[in-house]
Amino acid sequence: xxxxxxxxxxILALVLVSGCNTENDGIFMRISKSExxxxxxxxxxxxxxxxxxxxxxREHQLQVYESNPATKGxxxxxxxxxxxxxxxxxxxxxxSVTKDENNPISQYxxxxxxxxxTPKYADTYDVxxxxxxxxxxxxxxxxxxxDVYNVSNEASVVSDLSFYETNPPQLIVQQEDTHxxxxxxxxxxxYTHYLYDGSTLLATITGINAPVVAFHNDGTNIxxxxxxxxxxxxxxxxxxxxxxxxxxxxxxxxxxxxxxxxVFFHGTKLYLQDNNNYMRSIDLPxxxxxxxxxxxxxxxxxxxxxxxxxxxxxxxxxxxxxxINMTTNKxxxx
Amino acid sequence: xxxVLIVLLLCLIVPSVLLADEEAMPKARQYAMGSQMFxxxxxxxxxxxxxxPFLSSGDKLLSFNxxxxxxxxxxxxRYQGFLSSTLALGGELGYYFAYDRNDLFTxxxxxxxxTYIPLQGTIEIPLSIGLGFAYxxxxxxxxxxxxxxxxxxxxxxxxxxxxxxxxxxLQLIPELYGKDTDNYxxxxxxxxxxxxxxxxxxxx
Numbered sequence: 001x002x003x004x005x006x007x008x009x010x011i012l013a014l015v016l017v018s019g020c021n022t023e024n025d026g027i028f029m030r031i032s033k034s035e036x037x038x039x040x041x042x043x044x045x046x047x048x049x050x051x052x053x054x055x056x057x058r059e060h061q062l063q064v065y066e067s068n069p070a071t072k073g074x075x076x077x078x079x080x081x082x083x084x085x086x087x088x089x090x091x092x093x094x095x096s097v098t099k100d101e102n103n104p105i106s107q108y109x110x111x112x113x114x115x116x117x118t119p120k121y122a123d124t125y126d127v128x129x130x131x132x133x134x135x136x137x138x139x140x141x142x143x144x145x146x147d148v149y150n151v152s153n154e155a156s157v158v159s160d161l162s163f164y165e166t167n168p169p170q171l172i173v174q175q176e177d178t179h180x181x182x183x184x185x186x187x188x189x190x191y192t193h194y195l196y197d198g199s200t201l202l203a204t205i206t207g208i209n210a211p212v213v214a215f216h217n218d219g220t221n222i223x224x225x226x227x228x229x230x231x232x233x234x235x236x237x238x239x240x241x242x243x244x245x246x247x248x249x250x251x252x253x254x255x256x257x258x259x260x261x262x263v264f265f266h267g268t269k270l271y272l273q274d275n276n277n278y279m280r281s282i283d284l285p286x287x288x289x290x291x292x293x294x295x296x297x298x299x300x301x302x303x304x305x306x307x308x309x310x311x312x313x314x315x316x317x318x319x320x321x322x323x324i325n326m327t328t329n330k331x332x333x334x
Numbered sequence: 335x336x337x338v339l340i341v342l343l344l345c346l347i348v349p350s351v352l353l354a355d356e357e358a359m360p361k362a363r364q365y366a367m368g369s370q371m372f373x374x375x376x377x378x379x380x381x382x383x384x385x386x387p388f389l390s391s392g393d394k395l396l397s398f399n400x401x402x403x404x405x406x407x408x409x410x411x412r413y414q415g416f417l418s419s420t421l422a423l424g425g426e427l428g429y430y431f432a433y434d435r436n437d438l439f440t441x442x443x444x445x446x447x448x449t450y451i452p453l454q455g456t457i458e459i460p461l462s463i464g465l466g467f468a469y470x471x472x473x474x475x476x477x478x479x480x481x482x483x484x485x486x487x488x489x490x491x492x493x494x495x496x497x498x499x500x501x502x503x504l505q506l507i508p509e510l511y512g513k514d515t516d517n518y519x520x521x522x523x524x525x526x527x528x529x530x531x532x533x534x535x536x537x538x
Contacts, residue, residue, distance in 0.1 A: 027470060027472045028386075028401075028509050031403060034437065035435055319436075
């Protein structure tokens with residue numbers, strides 16, 4: 001091997017080595033951002049009171065997290081919380097039961113000391129879904145139709161919704177608001193999505209043949225995100241007629257593996273994390289999607305968001321709770 | 335910052351000693367061309383620094399705990415043959431592991447190693463530099479990178495053929511991304527500081 005061949009070989013090797021890395025995220029960058037795992041697993045944020053976060057964690061546990069640095073820690077309240085809902089004063093929760101049986105619903109008074117957990121409804125409702133951040137539950141009635149109730153006072157919100165072969169629908173609730181969507185299969189090949197404001201039906205949406213997994217209505221514009229990654233945009237003034245605007249890249253409604261898909265709204269945008277843990281936003285007026293590189297949650301997988309008094313809190317799959325400062329875009333572990 | 339200065343100082347001292355005038359060293363030579371050394375090494379590794387030159391915001395230089403890596407471990411086998419009475423050239427295959435706050439980072443470095451031994455006999459001071467590649471793995475991704483090392487040791491031969499060496503140095507692993515790639519700002523020069531104990535068998 002002459003000198004030139006040796007030199008070319010070395011240069012080619014260097015190019016190859018540099019080129020090998022282009023498909024990966026930075027390993028050392030990810031190491032420097034790594035976060036400590038918590039032993040509570042997935043965290044669904046329910047409510048915040050002072051420095052305490054009320055959560056549903058893995059194995060259907062209702063837990064409270066004290067974020068004050070001096071007394072940081074988790075306290076178990078119940079292991080029966082497959083479904084959770086809140087009216088901000090109380091948390092309502094129910095375990096899963098055998099098919100077609102009714103779920104016993106319990107009530108926990110937020111911040112009660114000693115812990116006050118009492119039975120609320122012993123054997124009244126076949127619960128299909130509850131919203132962790134709202135006072136709403138979907139139940140299946142005796143005629144296999146679906147009703148929506150306020151959990152706190154049993155007030156009927158919606159009655160007698162029919163879905164294909166009694167497939168349970170999804171309940172998607174807008175945080176800190178009264179809008180919600182009931183989304184489900186209405187025939188073998190079609191889905192229907194009912195948009196409500198409180199108990200008022202705003203729109204019956206068809207033509208989106210996949211479950212809606214997230215949405216936001218800011219009073220002027222509304223964006224729906226389907227499990228197929230399609231973005232649909234409409235306006236209140238336009239009578240809730242929706243137009244497909246594109247798709248969210250690297251999106252799978254099964255990751256995280258629960259629905260609704262975790263999103264939060266700030267400014268004019270709906271924010272979500274994609275499959276690669278990058279933050280993306282959907283602009284409500286235009287329905288366009290953009291990468292939000294300045295909000296760095298790449299070291300964690302988001303499981304839930306809680307918007308409380310203008311602040312955004314993040315529950316993760318295994319790394320505890322974080323706060324996003326939407327002014328500085330700084331992410332802080334709590 | 336002091337610790338970083340010490341590391342930089344070590345980087346300056348090692349080459350200067352390597353280039354020192356051979357005439358100033360002791361005359362008695364243990365080795366000759368054709369002599370051989372087998373070395374088995376193990377010990378803890380401190381994460382020295384991560385330097386991210388193209389990072390647009392945040393700290394470009396992270397040292398020790400700031401890297402989020404914990405103290406890891408390193409083990410290697412090395413074979414070297416002598417080119418002259420003081421210079422030995424050979425290869426080293428190693429395995430390095432360390433945990434960050436959750437996950438395991440591993441690196442399999444393989445490198446050509448040049449060792450200069452100015453002081454020889456029962457007590458020796460080997461000075462080495464190495465150049466090669468490292469196969470790095472973390473979470474679900476892995477890649478091959480370049481590798482450069484420098485180390486200094488203090489050896490005691492308790493038998494004619496067998497010796498123990500306490501050593502330290504610096505291992506540099508660059509993670510390179512092209513300017514047009516999404517990960518350009520992730521470009522990092524990672525430095526690791528092993529503190530090792532070696533067992534060496536030498537034969538003339």
